[in-house]
Amino acid sequence: MTKSAVSAKNVEMQFGPFKAVKDASFELEEGRFLTILGPSGSGKTTLLRMIAGFLTPTKGEIFINGQAVGAVAPNKRSIGMVFQKLALFPHMTAAENVAFPLKMRRFDARTIPDRVSQYLRLVRLDGLENRRINELSGGQQQRVAIARALVFEPDLLLLDEPLAALDRKLREEMQLEFRRIQKELGVTTINVTHDQREALVVSDQIIVMDEGEIQQDASPSVMYRIPQNPFVANFIGVTNAFEGKLTKVSKADATAIFGDSSLVGVLRNGPVEPQEGQKARGAVRAEQIRISATKSELNGLDAQFGGTVADVIFEGERILYEVKVPELGEVPIRIFHHDQNDFATHELGESVHIGWKSRDLHIFVAQ
Amino acid sequence: MRKYRTSYPISWRIMDVLEAAFASIWPKGGGKYTPYLMLAPAILLVGALVVGLLYIGDSSLRVLDRSTFLFSDHWTIENYKRAFSESFTLTVIWRSLLGAFIVTFFTLLLAFPYAYVMVRTSSSFLRKFLLIALFLPFFIGQVVRAYGWLIILGSQGIVNDALGLVGVEPIRLLFNYPAVLFGLIQYMLPFGVLMLAPAMTAIPEEVEAASGSLGANWIKTLWYVIIPMAKPGIIGAGLVVLTLSLTDFAMPAILGGGSQDFIANAIYDQFFRTSDQGFGSALTIILIGIGSMMVGLIFMVFGAGTLALGSEKK
Numbered sequence: 001m002t003k004s005a006v007s008a009k010n011v012e013m014q015f016g017p018f019k020a021v022k023d024a025s026f027e028l029e030e031g032r033f034l035t036i037l038g039p040s041g042s043g044k045t046t047l048l049r050m051i052a053g054f055l056t057p058t059k060g061e062i063f064i065n066g067q068a069v070g071a072v073a074p075n076k077r078s079i080g081m082v083f084q085k086l087a088l089f090p091h092m093t094a095a096e097n098v099a100f101p102l103k104m105r106r107f108d109a110r111t112i113p114d115r116v117s118q119y120l121r122l123v124r125l126d127g128l129e130n131r132r133i134n135e136l137s138g139g140q141q142q143r144v145a146i147a148r149a150l151v152f153e154p155d156l157l158l159l160d161e162p163l164a165a166l167d168r169k170l171r172e173e174m175q176l177e178f179r180r181i182q183k184e185l186g187v188t189t190i191n192v193t194h195d196q197r198e199a200l201v202v203s204d205q206i207i208v209m210d211e212g213e214i215q216q217d218a219s220p221s222v223m224y225r226i227p228q229n230p231f232v233a234n235f236i237g238v239t240n241a242f243e244g245k246l247t248k249v250s251k252a253d254a255t256a257i258f259g260d261s262s263l264v265g266v267l268r269n270g271p272v273e274p275q276e277g278q279k280a281r282g283a284v285r286a287e288q289i290r291i292s293a294t295k296s297e298l299n300g301l302d303a304q305f306g307g308t309v310a311d312v313i314f315e316g317e318r319i320l321y322e323v324k325v326p327e328l329g330e331v332p333i334r335i336f337h338h339d340q341n342d343f344a345t346h347e348l349g350e351s352v353h354i355g356w357k358s359r360d361l362h363i364f365v366a367q
Numbered sequence: 368m369r370k371y372r373t374s375y376p377i378s379w380r381i382m383d384v385l386e387a388a389f390a391s392i393w394p395k396g397g398g399k400y401t402p403y404l405m406l407a408p409a410i411l412l413v414g415a416l417v418v419g420l421l422y423i424g425d426s427s428l429r430v431l432d433r434s435t436f437l438f439s440d441h442w443t444i445e446n447y448k449r450a451f452s453e454s455f456t457l458t459v460i461w462r463s464l465l466g467a468f469i470v471t472f473f474t475l476l477l478a479f480p481y482a483y484v485m486v487r488t489s490s491s492f493l494r495k496f497l498l499i500a501l502f503l504p505f506f507i508g509q510v511v512r513a514y515g516w517l518i519i520l521g522s523q524g525i526v527n528d529a530l531g532l533v534g535v536e537p538i539r540l541l542f543n544y545p546a547v548l549f550g551l552i553q554y555m556l557p558f559g560v561l562m563l564a565p566a567m568t569a570i571p572e573e574v575e576a577a578s579g580s581l582g583a584n585w586i587k588t589l590w591y592v593i594i595p596m597a598k599p600g601i602i603g604a605g606l607v608v609l610t611l612s613l614t615d616f617a618m619p620a621i622l623g624g625g626s627q628d629f630i631a632n633a634i635y636d637q638f639f640r641t642s643d644q645g646f647g648s649a650l651t652i653i654l655i656g657i658g659s660m661m662v663g664l665i666f667m668v669f670g671a672g673t674l675a676l677g678s679e680k681k
Binding site: 148 | 571573574576577578579583584592595596598
């Protein structure tokens with residue numbers, strides 16, 4: 001059994017009357033990359049700051065390498081952290097920034113220069129050692145911050161949304177960099193972000209948070225394929241949601257009425273035992289719906305509807321169609337269409353057929 | 368739908384009138400010279416001071432003939448010779464210089480934590496309290512404050528009364544060098560804090576958190592991160608406090624009781640008591656020289672650019 005590097009047991013953080021984190025528990029195995037994902041105000045940063053030691057939980061306990069850390073000060077924990085605004089020291093050079101934790105932690109002074117250049121090489125900054133921080137580009141500054149957080153070989157690396165301020169291209173490049181470095185060093189990592197794409201790309205494990213509560217804790221593919229509640233289904237990917245009523249429940253699937261139509265889907269019930277007649281929510285991802293001008297092309301899809309194209313948005317690698325389906329209510333259904341050889345094949349106002357497989361419709365029982 | 372107001376506010380219309388007036392006076396506008404034009408009043412003001420300085424320079428080179436009370440027609444450096452040979456003036460200069468440095472050191476020492484807490488505290492009550500406590504003395508003025516110290520520290524003052532209660536004989540707390548320095552530090556503290564506070568604000572809290580997570584305790588964080596990053600503010604505050612206390616008049620006069628004169632007091636005596644304008648002017652020039660040299664030295668050591676917060680060092 002691999003030991004868990006970080007775990008939280010019923011952790012709660014209360015600021016005055018406001019509970020920022022409610023009863024959070026999770027386990028993270030050594031050497032794995034965990035992303036805490038959630039919208040702003042979901043409590044994800046508060047959770048990270050408790051792990052870092054900047055906040056002490058009002059209830060519960062956090063364990064690092066099996067040790068309860070309680071109120072241990074940040075400088076007494078073996079944690080490297082990359083901050084949201086990087087928090088580099090502007091009065092030092094890149095190399096001095098990286099050497100700082102080594103000096104503070106009293107590493108053998110003779111080994112410091114070698115170590116610093118080793119880590120600057122790791123983040124591909126060799127040759128820029130003597131630049132001051134304001135002489136480096138945004139991406140280079142990110143790399144200095146990573147090197148500084150890793151150079152003293154901490155047990156744990158924490159990333160507090162350091163990529164949020166970067167432009168998309170650089171952000172995606174740095175996501176892959178984080179992944180590469182993390183795999184190369186095998187350091188246990190906890191990342192906080194509101195970017196669901198980043199979470200899917202970099203992580204071994206994802207925790208989705210909302211309103212201070214952990215909504216789901218799973219691997220990226222499970223998180224994507226088997227969302228446990230409507231929040232997760234909506235937050236990850238582009239999802240079409242329907243409101244309706246459960247009509248039939250069987251072991252694996254369920255039937256519910258959404259709008260005017262009765263649809264079969266997979267029941268993703270939470271802790272409650274579903275009852276017929278209960279309120280239900282349905283969710284289908286935009287990329288799991290197919291669109292076609294002719295009905296025959298949709299063979300094999302159990303749910304099929306006719307509709308009219310309300311909007312066509314060209315997004316480059318894919319086209320987003322918004323299709324009005326009277327049977328499914330007022331809100332247009334969003335569909336991603338990937339076809340590199342096609343120009344937009346459907347036009348505004350065109351009558352089209354759409355369809356999906358029953359196993360792609362998630363049905364949640366309203367709590 | 369949200370309603371928009373149908374007329375522009377009065378301040379906008381005032382601006383319109385002003386702009387129209389400006390355009391009628393100067394139709395082509397100042398172009399790129401406008402900023403320099405706006406600098407002109409300040410330059411004129413400083414220029415007037417320079418003219419005054421030239422006069423002082425001139426009279427510093429003329430010796431007073433004590434039998435006729437007339438100044439010599441020709442230039443001589445006699446006044447400067449006298450200043451640097453008379454033990455009294457040398458003592459005064461030394462006392463002012465040493466005092467200015469001691470005051471600067473202690474003011475910065477006290478102002479730094481004050482400014483830090485004021486900027487960092489999460490309690491808005493404490494921040495307001497510290498700000499008010501800082502500004503209150505400004506409303507009172509230096510002379511009244513010095514007089515306040517007379518009441519507190521005088522031989523029949525509050526402190527000696529309190530000491531008397533525990534059986535201690537009255538101590539002379541006033542009219543000595545420490546009293547002057549004490550008064551000056553108290554006077555300079557708000558200047559120090561006000562100069563330091565913006566520099567502290569410019570240091571992101573995240574940087575301190577980072578320093579902690581990298582293994583530094585608070586003393587190391589203070590020494591290796593906060594103080595270096597606050598350096599522009601520290602130098603600015605130091606310069607202001609140093610020059611202000613070097614040239615101070617009221618504290619040495621009131622709390623020193625005539626026995627602890629600084630250069631400004633000596634100059635005052637020459638101008639208004641002995642009426643030896645020549646010697647007074649020479650002392651003035653020496654004071655300006657010492658002050659400029661110190662400022663120049665600090666700029667040379669730390670670079671004038673350090674004062675420009677956040678921008679690159681030149």
